[in-house]
Amino acid sequence: MYNIQVFNSIAARGLAVLDEGGYQAGNVEAADAILLRSHNLHDTAIPPSVKAVARAGVGVNNIPVDELTEKGVVVFNTPGANANAVKELVLMSLIASSRNLFRALTWTNSLQGEGEAVPEQVESGKKYFIGTEVQGKRLGVIGVGAIGVLVANDAAALGMEVTAYDPFISVNTAWQLSREIQRAHTPEEVFQTCDYITMHVPLTDETRGMLDEHAFKAMKPGMKVLNFSRGELVHEGDLREAIEKEIVAGYITDFPNDNLLNMPNVIAIPHLGASTYESEVNCAVMAATQLKQFLETGNIRNSVNFPNVHMPMAGEKRLTVIHENIPNMVGQITGILAEEEINIADMMNRSKGPWAYTLVDLDEDIGREADLIGRVMAIKGVRAARVI
The missing domain is CATH 3.30.70.260 (ACT domain)
Incomplete structure (x- = not known):
């Protein structure tokens, strides 16, 4: 019998993995493992019986990884389980921003109360929201992991010219990547040649602030940047300057903060990347399966430490x-x-x-x-x- 301490609301299909026998999941004593989503484990007393922690998601900022590593506790996450959800939001945002859909909807909603004058105002005002089509435009994908490869392939299927940069691309990902995707050897090659950039890299000491003054200076004027990975990948002070100089025509991010909300040409989405029912189920099943395999066989898959x-x-x-x-x-x-x-x-x-x-x-x-x-x-x- 293994005891699994469960925090947050974990999708039923994920918990069902542990119902197959030999597990007690919930609020338990002497837990062998912890299964969670967003619960802040930094403020939680972790019993010495815990052998593993699994997060139904990718980021592990809510888990004291270094402390657990010193104790020999394996920390799992679920890379790729939410990949399709993020991919769909990235492509939707890319197209919507190109067609000025976000600003157009805000303007349309401002016409409430105008009565029969609404159709006429719509016809006269729509000229202010003329956009561009993504077909034939060049998209740069920085980071070709589980999400980046899906974005690259589907963008190519939409008729975009796609250039990808990832010095650490895995063999598995390389097999999945469409032959239509061009390879960039440096980030600067992406900055100088693309109309759009989407980033899909983890936050590390090397990637923190990777879009800074140097990167923005190398970009084509009128660039649109999509960030659905981590907010800290972009130096916000340098971003503001790049927007003011019209180097960046639009910044679409899934990580709003007060600073960004006060910048022009920023579209801030409330961290919806993985917020689909399907993604929550996939993450829960993957996290529970990895815990089960580790406890029963000792095998490790998708550990961060x-x-x-x-x-x-x-x-x-x-x-x-x-x-x-x-x-x-x-x-x-x-x-x-x-x-x-x-x-x-x-x-x-x-x-x-x-x-x-x-x-x-x-x-x-x-x-x-x-x-x-x-x-x-x-x-x-x-x-x-x-x-x-």
């Missing part, structure tokens, strides 16, 4: 060890197994930065699991160990 590891079960028992990525860790673990006269059926070790994860399948059952775990935990650098 530890390496992805998948190894089919090949023995009677499995030893899992989370530890620092330092020399002789595997040797010490296998040395203990040798001293205990336990034969190894299979083994895998993977690392991610300063951390590593080792799976060891054992040929036989273990009579003294607690003693074995105690010996492994005594190795300097080990953060967590368990036998499945």
Whole structure:
């Protein structure tokens, strides 16, 4: 029996994954794992029994990742589960902004109370909202992950010329990318040649403020920028200056703040990127499935703090060890197994930065699991160990 502490309202289909047997999900004691969406875990006491935390969403700002990593707690997110929802909102915003739809709707709503004069005013006023078509225009996609590849492919299907920049594109994504998509070797190539830019990169120390004065100066005048990734990717002071100089004709973002709401030519959407019923279900199912796989097999998929590891079960028992990525860790673990006269059926070790994860399948059952775990935990650098 595994106990799963659930915060927020998790889609029923996600919880149903845990109803398949051996789980108690809800407000539980001695939780083995935590499943949440937006709950602020920074302000929550996390019991030492917790082995994993899964967020039904991509961002993990509400989770104390560094603290949990030091304790050997695996943190999962659900990249790609909301990709279609975000893609549809990006393409809708791109077309709507090109046709001046947002400003036009605001103006139309201002005609309330004009009575029979409304049709005449509409016909005389629509000339102020003449837009442009996206067909034949050039779109630059910065970041070709789960969302970026969908945006790029569908924009090409709409008749746009699409240029993509991503120095870290995965093999899986490369296979999905349409052959019509052109490759940019630098961000400047996108800035200088495109009519629209949409960003789909994570927020890191390297990407924070990546659209700054230098980037805006390299852009074609009249650029429209779409940001449905993270607000901090754009330096807002430099953005204001770029708008005033008419370098940026429009900035469409899913991350409003008071500063942006006071800028001209900014369309601020209230963080609706993943706000669809389908996306919530996909995220919940994916998060619950990843927790279930980890608890039952030790395999890790889509962890933000530890390496992805998948190894089919090949023995009677499995030893899992989370530890620092330092020399002789595997040797010490296998040395203990040798001293205990336990034969190894299979083994895998993977690392991610300063951390590593080792799976060891054992040929036989273990009579003294607690003693074995105690010996492994005594190795300097080990953060967590368990036998499945």
